Each structure stands twice: as C-alpha cells, then as structure tokens.
Amino acid sequence: MNVENKNHWIFIGYEAVSSLKEWLFLLIILFFKVKWYYIVLACVIILIYSIIKWYNIKFYISDEMLVYKQGVLSRKKQEIPLDKISTVDMEQNLINRIFDVCNLKVDSGAVGDGQTEVKITVKMDFAKKFREELLKSYKSSEEIKEDKSLKESYIKASMKDLAIYGITKNKLGWLVGLFAILSQINEFLSEDFLNSIDNKAESFVNGIGDIAKNSTSIAFIVISVILVILFLYIIVSVVSILIEIIKYYNFTLYESSNKLNIEYGLITKKKYSLPIEKIQALKLKQNFLGQFLGLYNMEGIVIGYGDEDDKKAIIFPVANEKLKNHIINTLLPEFNFEGHFNNPPKRAIFKFIVKRNIISLILISPAVYFIPTIPLKLILIGMCILSQILLGYRNYKNASIGLNRDVIVMSSGAVVKTTHLIKQKTVQSIGTKQNPLQRFRNVCNYKVDVCTNYFGEVVEVKHLECELIKEMEENLRV
Structure with missing residues (x-):
C-alpha cells in the first residue's frame, strides 16, 4: 500500500456539484444580470478547479501511517497513525452503486469539530482491502465470516421494528x-x-x-x-x-474484536465500526409515544466519530426494554447500572411547571390578542396552561440521576425523554447552578461535562436535592 492512490474520477463530479451548491446564489444573480455565456464560463472554471483538486489528492499507507495529501494553491499533508484510527466508515449511495465505488470516511480519536478527517472515493474492491489494511490490528472480514459464534450474536432490526419506529416518531x-x-x-x-x-x-x-x-x-x-x-x-x-x-433497511449490529459493527441502508448503504473502549456514553432517547410503549433510540457518544452529514453514532434505531438491556448486557457491559436513583423532591414540582407556563403564555399572547371572542381566548389559555402542567409534571417524573462507582445515569425531558449512561472515568467536570428561587426550595441544577468529539457534551438535570453533589464528587475522585 506504499503506492500513491487517487480518488475515483467520480470524485470530480461530486466536487463540482458541491461547488455549484456553494456558488448557487451567485450563479442565479449572474443568470439575471449578465449574458448566458458567463454562466457557462463559471461552470467551466468550477469543473477545472474540481479536476485540479482531484489530481492533487493522493493517499497511501507507509510505516504504519495513513498519509493524505491535498491542496490546490497551498498543499496540506496529514499523517495519521493506524493505531489512532477509531472508525473507518463505508458508505455507498445509489450513484456509487451504479459505478461500483464507495466512500471511505476515516476518523481518528482526535477531539475536533466533528468533521471527517479523511474522506476518499474509490472502487469497492479497493475500499474493502484498504479498510482492512487501516484496521489490520483487528480481525479481517474473512475471519469474521468464519466465526460461527459471532453470527449468532447478530442483532437485527426487523421490518416490524422499523414500522413501529416510523409510527411513533413525532409527526x-x-x-x-x-x-x-x-x-x-x-x-x-x-x-x-x-x-x-x-x-x-x-x-x-x-x-x-x-x-x-x-x-x-x-x-x-x-x-x-x-x-x-x-x-x-x-x-x-x-x-x-x-x-x-x-434508511435503516437490514440494520445489523454485532461485536468483533472489541468493536461494535453497524450496517444498514437500502438506497444508501452504510457500514461503520465503533471501538467499545472509546464509547464515552450511551444516549437513550424516547419520544412521547416511545415513553409509554417502552421504546428507545440508542446512540453512542464517541470521541473521534462524526462527519459533516450525520453526527450521530446510531447503535440501534428502535429497541424495547428487553432488547435494550440485552444490547447493554452482552455488547456494552461497562454501561450496566446497578445503583440507586435520585429524583426531584415533591417541593420542586412547582419549578417544573411555572416556568413552562410563563414562557408558553408569552408565546401565545399575540394569538390571544387577535382572537375576537373572550370564550375562545379563555379556551386557548386554558388548553395552554393544562398542556404545560401535564408536560411539566411529565418532566418532573422523568428527571433523575442514578449513581454508582462506574456509571452516572442522567434522565430528563418531557416530550422527548433523554437518558445518558456515562462512564465515571470519562466525566470531565461536575457542576451545579442555583437561582434564588431554587435556594428557597433547597434544590439546584446539575451539569456533567463529558469528553466528546465536540470539546465536551454537557448533560443537565434540573431541580434535584443539593446534597447529591457530595456523592457525585466522591465517585469522581475514585
């Protein structure tokens, strides 16, 4: 793999289309203000630039390093040690499948703005070999296929699961x-x-x-x-x-060589791997219906994973309570939680409800003003207050923090309940915030900063007992 490689020529088309999108507004102005051949000239310039960019991009593997060169006016060279590469995603959209090419997205564990560090477009056969070379410290695909026990550990999302997911999504x-x-x-x-x-x-x-x-x-x-x-x-x-x-057709999740492997897609096929040791936290999301049906959308918070298209590391799109526990117990045992939960005290219910009502009444005040009759105004105000009371109470019931020596579990949300399972060792900081009204009721907001791909993801739960901070700090010191 020491030989310099280039992107497939279809990369020129992708780059040209991307540039046209960026300059679309200017091209529209030119279309109405100048003669048509200026538009053609601009398109030709964009095409030439795309060809030059394609020609100057070279990549190869040398001395356990991925070397990536690019640049038109100024040249840039990246060298990524192979043992630092966290994920190598394979993506194949409809156009790629026609030409039998594939997009490879290479991320290292470096904390940054969440964009893919290296993205290349090559023939599918070459992409598979190149990916194996980048991840050669792990099992090859042939070894994975021969591992019979691994096949039994595959977890798939059925059509029924995906249909339920589509039905329960917010409409x-x-x-x-x-x-x-x-x-x-x-x-x-x-x-x-x-x-x-x-x-x-x-x-x-x-x-x-x-x-x-x-x-x-x-x-x-x-x-x-x-x-x-x-x-x-x-x-x-x-x-x-x-x-x-x-989107999630034939969604498959399995573990090999301490990595979670995810594959899915009908038109655009995706395949990526998440090193289990680099998963900092799990994010379990439940929309309003999902809370009553016990359905979870499972995401991983991973250092070094993320790109310009989709910053989510989906682990499983929709899982019931039993399947969620099975995935955690068998594939992510570090996130097993056995401990006690701390919920907001009853005296804090008022805090969950009042602020919501004040904000919602301010927002609907213009609509109330223009409604002609007083009964209709009262009906709208009553519906608003009632809905916010119910949502505030729901948020009160959903808010909690669970603690043990290894994991912090933080839940909050009314319409969408979000639960974070966070490894204690990945916590960067723990903080509290308390306003005068909270001091009166002896409660405060808790914020936990988790080291992620975006310089920290802050998780917050509101209106819990102030004494909880002592136990959280003790666990953080261990």
Whole structure:
C-alpha cells in the first residue's frame, strides 16, 4: 500500500456539484444580470478547479501511517497513525452503486469539530482491502465470516421494528410541512380546477352549517375534523414508515474484536465500526409515544466519530426494554447500572411547571390578542396552561440521576425523554447552578461535562436535592 492512490474520477463530479451548491446564489444573480455565456464560463472554471483538486489528492499507507495529501494553491499533508484510527466508515449511495465505488470516511480519536478527517472515493474492491489494511490490528472480514459464534450474536432490526419506529416518531413537523406544501400547490394547478374545488368546499361547508343549525349539538362537525386530522396523520405515518425502512433497511449490529459493527441502508448503504473502549456514553432517547410503549433510540457518544452529514453514532434505531438491556448486557457491559436513583423532591414540582407556563403564555399572547371572542381566548389559555402542567409534571417524573462507582445515569425531558449512561472515568467536570428561587426550595441544577468529539457534551438535570453533589464528587475522585 506504499503506492500513491487517487480518488475515483467520480470524485470530480461530486466536487463540482458541491461547488455549484456553494456558488448557487451567485450563479442565479449572474443568470439575471449578465449574458448566458458567463454562466457557462463559471461552470467551466468550477469543473477545472474540481479536476485540479482531484489530481492533487493522493493517499497511501507507509510505516504504519495513513498519509493524505491535498491542496490546490497551498498543499496540506496529514499523517495519521493506524493505531489512532477509531472508525473507518463505508458508505455507498445509489450513484456509487451504479459505478461500483464507495466512500471511505476515516476518523481518528482526535477531539475536533466533528468533521471527517479523511474522506476518499474509490472502487469497492479497493475500499474493502484498504479498510482492512487501516484496521489490520483487528480481525479481517474473512475471519469474521468464519466465526460461527459471532453470527449468532447478530442483532437485527426487523421490518416490524422499523414500522413501529416510523409510527411513533413525532409527526407535528411533518403535518406542518404537509400543510405548507398544500398551501403552495395551487400555483401548479389550473384556475378551472381550483374554482371547482372551491365550489365543492363551499357546498360542503354550507351543508355542515345546515346540519349544525338543525342539530342540538356540533358532534358531526367535531367528528369530521377528527377524521380529517386522522386521515392526514395516516398519510404522514405511512410516509414516515417508508422513510425509516429505506434508511435503516437490514440494520445489523454485532461485536468483533472489541468493536461494535453497524450496517444498514437500502438506497444508501452504510457500514461503520465503533471501538467499545472509546464509547464515552450511551444516549437513550424516547419520544412521547416511545415513553409509554417502552421504546428507545440508542446512540453512542464517541470521541473521534462524526462527519459533516450525520453526527450521530446510531447503535440501534428502535429497541424495547428487553432488547435494550440485552444490547447493554452482552455488547456494552461497562454501561450496566446497578445503583440507586435520585429524583426531584415533591417541593420542586412547582419549578417544573411555572416556568413552562410563563414562557408558553408569552408565546401565545399575540394569538390571544387577535382572537375576537373572550370564550375562545379563555379556551386557548386554558388548553395552554393544562398542556404545560401535564408536560411539566411529565418532566418532573422523568428527571433523575442514578449513581454508582462506574456509571452516572442522567434522565430528563418531557416530550422527548433523554437518558445518558456515562462512564465515571470519562466525566470531565461536575457542576451545579442555583437561582434564588431554587435556594428557597433547597434544590439546584446539575451539569456533567463529558469528553466528546465536540470539546465536551454537557448533560443537565434540573431541580434535584443539593446534597447529591457530595456523592457525585466522591465517585469522581475514585
């Protein structure tokens, strides 16, 4: 591997498209302000620049080092020791699969801004060999395939799991986006068609009005609105299920040579490895429905892992309580937790509720001002207060800190509950914060700084007993 290698020529196309995106605004201005051939000239310059950049990128392995050279005007040379490389991700999108090429993303354990240190695009056969050479201190792929016991330890996400994940994901943003699309779609429809829709809608509304006038209740209108919302929710859920199945298709998790290996994807195939000893913490996320169904999205917080596309190190997209415990017990035993949990005292419930209500009332005040009738204003204010009381109470129930000598478990959140399982040895600092009202109730906020790829990830849990800091500091000294 001492021979200098170059990216596949398709890299030129990727680089040109990336440059066009960066200069798109300028190109649009040129299109309206100058003659068309200036646009062509700009595109030619971008293409030439991409070719020069492709030509100047060279990489090879020499003396247990990955050497990567690049630069157009100024030259840059990186040397990464092979034993410092933490992950080598393989990614193959649809275009790559057509040309049988693959993107390799190489990360070391260096703490930085989270971007991939080296990214190369090469033929698939070469990518597999080059990846094995970069990770030669671990088992080769052939050895992994021959390990029968390893095959039995594969953990896969079924279609049913991915469908449940798609159903339980938050749909509020999707519904807003759907309404936004529907509001703009009239630009692409003929005037006659729109008039026809307006006439039918007017007839429908008039019919509902007649029913409401002749009825002792408005149950029919309420049921109609509920059915429309339900119909839209079903559409959005189906789309969400399809997206999650395409994204996480054939999701497979297994361990080999003290590394977690993850593979998934239907259109864009991804494959990456996470050194278990470099996983600083686990992040377990539960959306609102997931909290009641006992479903978790599992992520790893890993030094040296992250890129410009997706900064998450997904360990498993959706796992129930039993599967979550199985993954931790068998693959990540260092994160096993046996200890006591500290919850906010009852006197702190007030703190979880009041602030939420004040902020939400401020946010809806413009809407309340423009509502014409007082009953509707009172209904909106009442719904807002009730929802925030329920969410505040939910946050109170979810907040906790669990401690033992090896692991800190920190949970918080109302709509989305996030639980961090943090190795004691990776904690950089522990701090508390207390405002005057918290001093009155003898509670405070706890912040734990974990060493990560982004110069520290701060995890916070609010309104716990102040005496807890003593036990946390004692564990940190051990």
